Amino acid sequence: MAAVVGISAVLSACSGGSNEEKANTGDNSTGKEPQTIRLVAANHPWTEAIKPLLPDFEKETGIKVQVDSYFEDQLSQKTSVEFAANAKSIDAVLFRPLQDGKQFEKNGYFASLNDYVTKEGGSTDDFIPSALGSVKNGDNLYGLPVVTESTVLYYRKDILEEAGLQPPKTLDELKEQAAKLSDPKNGLYGFVARGKRSPAVTQFSSFLYAHGADFMKDGKATLNTPEAIQAFEYYGGLLKNYGPPGTLNMSWPEAMAVFTQGKAVFYTDASALYTNATDATKSGVADKVGFAPFPAGPSGNKVATPPAWAIAIGANSEKKDAAWKFVKWATSKEIVLDLQANGITGALTSVWESPEGVAHFPEDLSAAIVENNKHGVPYDRPAIINVGEARDAIGDVINAAIEGKDVKAAASKSNTAFQNILDKE
Known part of the structure; x- marks a missing residue:
């Protein structure tokens, strides 16, 4: 490594012209190797789908992408270490807006994209508003979303058809149908969802918003408002009264397994997980699964539609212009269309509204996602730095509701704990 670094330094000194200038232009007129930018990413389907397209980008710009x-946790650790050391080695980076984004942005790890977007003019107009909102801090845009999710209602088409029912459009209807169709004696439950303390929070969030509540407002915890308590009681009540045994230990794999084994009528979770339910090699009810938008609550249609992944430019990169060319290319309609054809749920409105963009997905699923995007909330957990601690506090109330305990008392205790987290930030 030392030898390579030494040789690189010599070549750089002798090459003529600044590295920044050449990297930014992608100029390869001298016949030397193309400029190279480094993308640090996750082992994720988006990364695998973009790799075969990179030769097209290099041909178009003269810029190579390394x-x-x-893995996700390794990615967070790796990028944190490099960024904290003020390394110039990260030109573009894939990150989780709701897990690492706020911390990284606060620490100054990301370059602002405002000037680039302003020069381009309208370059962000096509993004789903809720997805774009998750990569902003006030007026500062520090990333662009590349993978989105949406909380949708999975349901058994055959069971509803036999009962003469349509998919529920409201939470009241969901509760009524879950009660009517639940048959525990024969191993069929009306509803299943995440019940494990921390994992449950992201899917509970849509129930919270639909009840007109939120995790916080103006820096103040709001877990104990009447609307929030109503949401906790509703979600916990569904799982307590119509859910399967062991709900408190269920994250998405366990809840999905109950549904795909034919043991539940309704299931709410992320749209990105749909192939687990529709793939006959994974699901015993693959040909019986339907999808619907998240039901409206007392406060109307409000649903979590967060971006799972976004892309940013490293603040210390010496090749920011070249990195921007890559970011702009990777989030262009042409590329997003290509990626979405491979099952990557992108963040562009026009792609979701085009026949090509939804051809890969079940028709009712894409329709549910498009409808959800109209009412989207850009986060499915508190948009703070210490999100792990916050999820634990919120999860305590969810668990209390599932166990039939005093939800109001649990919400009051957790609200105090959550406020302490906010005060520290």
Whole structure:
């Protein structure tokens, strides 16, 4: 490595013209190797789908993209270490807006995209508003979303048809149908969803919003408002009264397994998980699964539609212009269309509204996602730095509701704990 670094330094000194200038233009007129930018990414379907397209980008711009990918937790650790050391080695980076984004932005790890977007004019107009909102801090845009999710209602088409029912459009209807169709004696439950303390929070969030509540407002915790308590009681009540045994230990794999084994009528979770329910090699009810938008609550249609992944430019990169060319290309309609054809749920409105963009997905699923996007909330957990601690506090109330305990008392205790987290930030 030392030898390579030394040789690189010599070549750089002798090459003529600044590295920044050449990287930014992608100029390869001298016949030397193309400029190279480094993308640090996750071992994710988006990364695998973009790799075969990179030769087209290089041909178009003269810029090569070196991809270093890691498992999610490794990615967070790797990028944190490099950024904290003020390394110039990260030109573009894939990140989780709701897990790492706020911390990284606060620490100054990301370059602002405002000037680039302003020069381009309208370059962000096509993004789903809720997805774009998750990569902003006030007026500062520090990333662009590349993978989105949406909380949808999975349901058994055959069971509803036999009962003469249509998919529920409201939470009241969901509760009524879950009660009517639940048959525990024969191993069929009306509803299943995440019940495990922390994992449950992201899917509970849509129930919270639909009840007119939120996790916080103006820096103040709001877990104990009447609307929030009503949401906790509703979600916990569904799982307590119509859910399967062991709900408190269920994250998405366990809840999905109950549904795909034919043991539940309704299931709410992320749209990105749909192939687990529709793939006959994974699901015993693959040909019986339907999808619907998240039901409206007392406060109307409000649903979590967060971006799972976004892309940013490293603040210390010496190749920011070249990195921007890549970011702009990777989030263009042409590329997003290509990626979405491979099952990557993108963040562009026009792609979701085009026949090509939804051809890969079940028709009712794409319709549910499009409808959800109209009423989207850009986060499915508190948009704070210490999100892990916050999820634990919120999860305590969810668990209390599932167990039939005093929800109001649990919400009051957790609200105090959550406020302490906010005060520390």
